[in-house]
Amino acid sequence: MVHPLDPSTGSNYTEIHVESYDLTWKIDFEREKIEGSVDVELKAVKSTNQVLLDTRALEIREVSSNPAENLKFEVLENPGLGQILKIDTGKQLAEGEKIKLRIAYSTGKNATALQFLTADQTTDGKAPYLFSQCQAINARSIVPCMDTPSVKSTYRSTVHVPLGLTCLMSAIGKSHEKSACGKFEVFKFEQPVQIPAYLLAIVVGRLESRKISERCAVWAEPSQASAAEYEFAETESILKVAENVAGPYVWGRYDLVVLPASFPFGGMENPCLTFITPTLLAGDRSLVNVIAHEIAHSWTGNLVTNFSWEHFWLNEGFTVFLERKIHGRMHGEKERQFECQQGFENTLIPTVKTWGPDHEFTKLIQKLGNIDPDEAFSSIPYEKGSALLLTIEQAIGDNSRFEEFLRSYIQKFAYKTVSTDEFQEYLYSSFSDKRIILDNIDWNLWLNSPGLPPKPKFDTTLTDECKKLAGNWTRSTEIPAGTETIYEKMSSAQKLAVIDEIRANRGVFGVEKMPALTEAYKLDKVKHSEIKFSWLLLGLDTKFEPIIEPSLAFAAAVGRMKYCKPIYRALFNWQATRSRAIAQFQQNIPKMNPITVKAIQGLLKA
């Protein structure tokens, strides 16, 4: 089956493929730039005399071939998506012929993949810091590349960083020594498994590591190292369960790095080194579902990769489904069902409501054109995607057979990319005895229609307990008796479900009960970031004035977009807070991640 084209790249990947990148970088904290070169090895898929690479605001100094010969190049605009570096190879390459190019360049001011932090913007406030976020199409702002998941390449790197700092990458560390001049720490890495450009990642900072197992460690700034070691101590056990569900782990190491608070996501599945937000440091290991999610990406996303961002649900829907399979193996089927029901009712339903039921971005398969995929990003591919897989599992009616199918799907498409059609074709060929059952799934509704899909069936036991407790608050004007004790005995996920449920029924809750609710469940002291976020949003949605200060403080301190975007949206939409929120946001822009800035600016334009 031939893949359609990826609209988010300007590269000529159908003519020639990048096989490997060899990066030589110097991290310049003063000028907030990466300075260096990349050696690119390419192989022609068909005869061509040009190489088109994606770039975004890069300063290209020179392009040469090996043996050294300067090549002609020009930089063309690619509206909405950056630029295209067009290189004349100087000769016609035959199909299968290889070529090596060297590109000397530096990153531009405000490279979208990078956030340079001054010492005072870090957790410990002791040294500057740098981290990257290349998904979806930001890799092109740090290296000229084929920035499409359709192309997978290996990479090596040599990185010079200031003395005393540690560099980590989404690869296996090979060596660390001082430079000959004694002015730099020099780190070398190798990623021997072919990966798409969006999985290239770097972090530089004052970092300490704690060993979790032979293949797992957690890195953090020194003041957070012990907390991180405790919080993520279960990483190896989760990885073993994941292998049991999905097959052997092929990436060698699985390390974690806790980033500063401005990191825009909960976690990013960079191979060998998952990036995580410090908002996971709940103190009681109650947010490790994010680690299970990132571990699951080692198979779905990193090994089997969506061929373009229009089919992002193949990365995220499968990963959420696997994450919950892992959770079910560890804590029981009722728990898995609870997570699935919560995902549908308290994430998917509100997300569809926020976009609007006819919005293009509520479709599972997207038509992105030249829209930056970041703009379409939401929980839809995660929750609608995993709900589709749950629906298929239930239609098949044999969970262990469906799990075997998942393993064979992973094996079949490992190291490759996949489209929705290919997944569907493989599903039908694997369940040829269930064709009629599969035909009963309304594929067009699930894949191509906006809005909510049919709700799968759930074992509602654990959710029912939460709905009952929440109902006591929303249905009555009285403060429910004994509510503290019932709440206290619940798991953190159930506690969150209680607040989410009250929030879903805020119309009948009544702002006058906010102080009692806050007091009963000690919500103003809660450390669990999901519960805190839900409480703040409940207060903002019900226009509870004492919530304004903690909401502004949370939005300023936490760059995770899952939290700061809805909080800013609510603050912008409330007349009483709008101007303060806009002023705070604008003042904080220099400290914020470029991806987050763009997303919040989008809210103001909407």
Ligand SMILES: CC/C=C\C/C=C\C[C@@H](O)/C=C/C=C/C=C\[C@@H](O)CCCC(=O)O
């Ligand atoms: C349908 C949208 C099409 C393409 C989007 C592709 C990438 C979107 C881009 O914005 C990058 C996303 C990176 C996500 C990383 C981690 C998430 O799993 C975090 C989820 C939210 C959170 O927990 O904070």
Ligand SMILES: [Zn+2]
């Ligand atoms: Zn994910």
